[in-house]
Amino acid sequence: MTDFKPLEKKLTGLENKLKKYRELLLANLVMVGEIPAPTFNEDKRVQFILNRFDEAGLTDSSIDDHGNGIGVLSGKEGKDSILLNAHADTIFSQKTDHTMQVSSDSITGAGVADNSLGLAVLATLPYILEDLDIELKKDLVLFAGVKSLGRGNLEGIRFFLENNPFKISDAICIEGIQLGRLSYSSIGMLRGEITCTVPESYDWSRFGDASAILTLNEVINKINDIRLPKRPRTSIVMGSIVGGTSFNTIARDATLGFEVRSESQEVVEDTGSTIGDIVHEVSSKTGDQVELDIFARRSPGGIPYAHPLNECARSVMESLDIEPRLAPSTSELSALIDEDIPALTLGITVGERTFKTNETIQIDPIFKGLAQLIGIILAVDGGYCE
């Protein structure tokens, strides 16, 4: 068993020391968070992060061909690198009000937790490490990835992983919330949309039942009837529904957004295929156009519970009185797992009303979350996780 005592000594009092960077971090959070960045339109946010990297004197910072923002904090030895990843996109559109509101103990605003805080940490970390005189042996690659969410399907990070010049030994993905989150495995996933459309030439004499919403309802009922196994654990998330235009107009279009998640790739594929059959069946029965579009997939995988990186992370968290909550992920972690890079996802603080425009995070726990992140970086850099 690795002796963590020297590392624990470094972590003592770190949380308190980090409090002096509160305004710097929160200012970055507010400024980055007020730049709208829906998936495929993250360029202004990435530019902001790049400016921060430049100001911090990161000489190798750049935006790659895919629009990802990359900054490199060179280590003393620089043989290999630790990748620190935060996705730059949010689920909110350009039109959403992105104004952040700061109270004494919390910050509220669209996307503040997912993932403006992650980006703010990325932007502020070079300054903090320099000010604390922390010099790493390994290079620290700070990565603000684009096209991560929804239809982006991790395009940004996948492009980076295929084309980067670094020798990445370990990776940490930063999410704004929840503090204590420790994801080290990815579950199998299939994400798609089912769109029902009433044809232009519809027989309108079928008064009342000619509605894309009714057809979609039929699809939903049938998906709901799919028998899912308890082991391996599997679920179907019907996450969003959009349809129709007004109270008194028959809906011509309706769309369901869904995800199938399972610990087993086979079950994911089987369930996906069953949904395909349902779509065909409903389409032929109703005469409506029903289309299935699957645009994202993940394979299950990850590092074992006993992997040194995982053990290190738990030790750091425990030394900071953070109770690790283990949960699988379908985010950028999957892309790293696909490339066989040992990786984790961490949360920085606690928050609520995720994915709503009044998403809120608590300020005080941020410093514990930051201490945890720096602790794990130091652990990896110090060879505790090998």
Added chain:
Amino acid sequence: MTEDIVSNKLQKWIDKNTYHHSEFWDLKKLVEAKEKKNLKISLCLPTLNEEKTIGKEIIIFKSELVERYPLIDEIAVIDSGSDDNTLEVAKNYGADTYLASDILPNLEQKKGKGENLWKAIYQLEGDIIVYVDADISNIHPRFVYGLVAPLIHRDKVHYVKAFYDRPLAFSGNVRASGGGRVTEILVRPLFSLFFPELTGIIQPLSGEYAVRRDVLEQIAFPIGYGVETSHLIDVYHKYGLEAFAQTDLDKRVHENKPTQALGKMAFGILQTFIKRAKALGVFEKAEHETILRQFQVKENHYEQNLMEIIEEERPPMIEIEEYRKKFKK
């Protein structure tokens, strides 16, 4: 002054003394220039129930303009007696907080934004004081550096005023520009009539400005709505148009006031204006101006839009002979 002389002088002043904040993006250089001149800069945020926006303003100014680039030497919130948590939030993020009533307590108490601005001169230490309203929801460091930079770079400039809504060049089109409703309906017509040179200030009522202490200590402060108008008239009277500069700070997002509130504001401004105009004798001295001076933007360039508006009159009908004949009067 004839119309041409005023217009030429004004256009020259606009071209020379109108800035865009992006000209001052290099904060490192700006801080160096400030330090070279050994200037101290204070930021004053006058408040009354601004808990929703004050925290963000302080965080951004402190992080960007105190810690990263030490342009500001102190950040002070001067409050008129908020019922909400304005002072608590401000203090929490490291601003110096004051109740206006605690400053110069031996003087008669008055309540209003102008009172806070005036007391800041006594309480704060800076050679330059920059005032920024606390209700701006899209706050950015430019709201401060855009205003203090002309004072740092040019000794002859004493008073820098903000204006908003950046001119956009769209295929050579010309569009109207200027201030808000009270500016365009009240202040600009008044200035056009009695202080034509002051019409060069695109947004005379904007609440953000940076001023040298030497000037602030020499002018009176109405405590209510008239403070900005009186500043312009007094500084113009004492130091002339060349003392002013103005900076385009792009967009400012804040809550729009209802028309009734604007009426109150206009009434306060009008009182201040009349008081000053009488004291300076402009009602008697002024030639009857008939040119209304508004602004338009052409290819990223502000220019005056002059309109001659002559209010001709007809006499009472009874004085017309034909009328009297017809109605046998």
